[in-house]
Amino acid sequence: MKRKSTLSAGLFALLAVFFLVSSAMAADFPARPFEFIAPGGAGGGWDTTARLSAKVLGDTGIITQPMPVINKPGGGGGVGLAYMQKKKADPYSLIVYSPPLLLINLTGQTKLSYRDLTPLAMLINDFGAFAVPKDSPYQTIGDVMEALKKDPKAVKTGGNSSFGSMDHIQFLQAAKAAGVKDIREIPYIAFQEGPMAALMGGHIDLLSTGMAETVGPLEAGEIRVLALTAPQRVDAGVLGQVPTLKEAGIDTTFINWRGIFAAPGVGADEKVYLTEALRKMSETPEWDEVCLKNGWTKAFMESEAFAAFLEKTNEEYKDLLTEIGLFKAQ
């Protein structure tokens, strides 16, 4: 009997401690685990970004709550966007996005847009590359544009994603800036797999793709990269010898940005907390190493500036998509 009461007293004390701790925590954010959504499949760009930022946030102790990554693939990112709408005002759901977030709305794949999320921070930039086969007659991106000005059907371009998606838009943007008139007429062949093999086999004339994809074939001399869409030269490896569009006299850049968003309607304090956490993360040497290994350019931008950037970029994409007849007003 005696023993039992000691036990229950002990239990009571323990409960009291728990209660105190948990009520103290409630004032503090974050108080429970996050979920980090990758709106694409495992192994893709969104998934990698989500996994690595969750890892750095945890490893450096910036956020001590667990951050498991959950994949919500489908609809080119639209499924993830719809999922976030169910988490309205919940600061414990984060999601990573890049330009397709804007494109899927502009082309009418989803009615939801970047306005239905709370931008927290832009983290990194990646850039596009325009490559030709090694024996291509085109020596510079200028040659390509000249050929297109004479006949917009002269160069068969290709990319790894569908018509009106990132690979397509980044080339159209360059062509438009170079003064090609009928950009709608430029043939764009959308590959589901193997666009690099198609370029190396000479089946297409020009491949519009991500910078990283070109490194191997370029080092091996299988292809030539005519231009990058970066604002200035990248400093590493073989790509350091490739001119930017600007250097080639085409005044434009295309940024494949990646950033972190929270659900719509998240409170101001939580928003500030999360943005600051991401800022701290982007200043760690651990994050530097992640960026170096993946070939990403560090490009931190806090939430207000990021929101303004999104608005401006959205307008640019809208103009391009209108020109090729893909824009669908929501």
Next chain:
Amino acid sequence: MELIQNLLLGFSVVLTPLNLIWMVAGSILGTILGMLPGLGPTTGIALLLPLTFTMEPATALITMCAVYYGAMFGGSRSSILLNVPGDGAAVAACFDGYPMAQNGRAEAALAISAIASFIGGLIATVAFVIVAIPVARFALRFGPPEYFMLMIFALSATAAISKEALFKGFISLLVGLMISTVGIDYQTGVLRFTFGLMELQTGIDFVVVIIGVYGLGEVFKNLENIASGGGLQAIQKKFGRIWITLDDWRRSIIPILRETPVGFLVGVLPGAGATIAALMAYNNEKQLSKEPERFGTGTIEGLAAPEAANNACSVGALIPMMTLGVPGSGTTAVMLGALMILGLQPGPLLFQQHADVAWAVIASMFLGNVACAFINIPLAGLLVRVLAVPPKVLYPVIVALAFVGVYTINFSVVEFVLLILFGLVGYGMKKYKVPTAPLILAVVVGSSMEQNFRMALMLADGDFGVFFRNGICWTLFFLAIGSIAWPFLSSRIKLPWNRS
């Protein structure tokens, strides 16, 4: 001999305790992931990614490759025992593997599938060593028109597989092609047949179709007699050794040797995959056989051929990635990404700058295939006991497994509705004896075939002559014609290589 030296260098890297442990661990993980419907090598490697960042490049690559071919070994386990294919590559293992298990020959079926996979993988690895570079160069000549013709050949051969059911075969093919049109159209960005559902924008995943048509379809069909007492009887109660008889071996060895090169070559092509390899191998063997009517009733060579081919295919698929830096499949694309993070750039220079890593991977494939065979045979002895479970217990488990499997594809419940729908389709097809293989292959290649057709025309400014632009196209065209005519001709021509 430079080649021998290189291989010895490779073996010297692999034969360290750490690399051996990871190779075996990768093989086991791959086998298990391959067995579970819906999960495959791509998921396995993606999940391994964070772990590989801390490894040496050679170790990481050895582990990922082991997961890849381990999954090819494991994929057919559930095809044979439960009629639920683990992935597309294991569909062909249902055709004769499942009937074999139903006839009480599950041990032989599981054994031959491991043996055929082993031989296929081993020969393909030897081929990798000898012909990797020229073969990869040849694969680059495949552009949209060539892929289109290849898919036409694969589809017509599958649809024409039985001359009695030629008409039903083509119906099945057309239904499959219709299913493959769902989703966003790559060339125009237009949404087709998505009914406003975002989940359908990327199309209907073929894994849902195969799990529905085979797994759930089989359960539905068996529900007919489960009430009449059939549900209490186990299929098999006593189990023998997991091995094959001398006669089994004699029947299987030629098909294995014949279809390994087919699988290997299909694997090297960046735009074709293991499903095509396995179904092509099955078709070839049925057409070449003296007794094609035995195919589909549980004949061992009908299981051995596709098993050898799909494993050879997974080895072949590594060639474009390793030698050219071009991913040949979804799985190798993920591997390519991982390598770049590790600071290795796959491509022709890999063999010059990191010869130790490149040759270690090749050496590990020899040892890994042996490891997989050793893992799979005792494992099969365990798995085969699932047949001792009475259907009334087993079927609910299969249904649960099917639902979990499709959920892992997109983590969405839309797949549940599709799964039930395709289960009913599968039931109907079984009931009216409509062949299912053409439907599956059409779902797998349909979208790609359509896109390649339109891509080819765009590249040629609308000139249909592009489909006959070279010898590859013509060869594939005649093979397609021949595959439809062959079932009608074969009964009149004596084949010298068929044993009497």
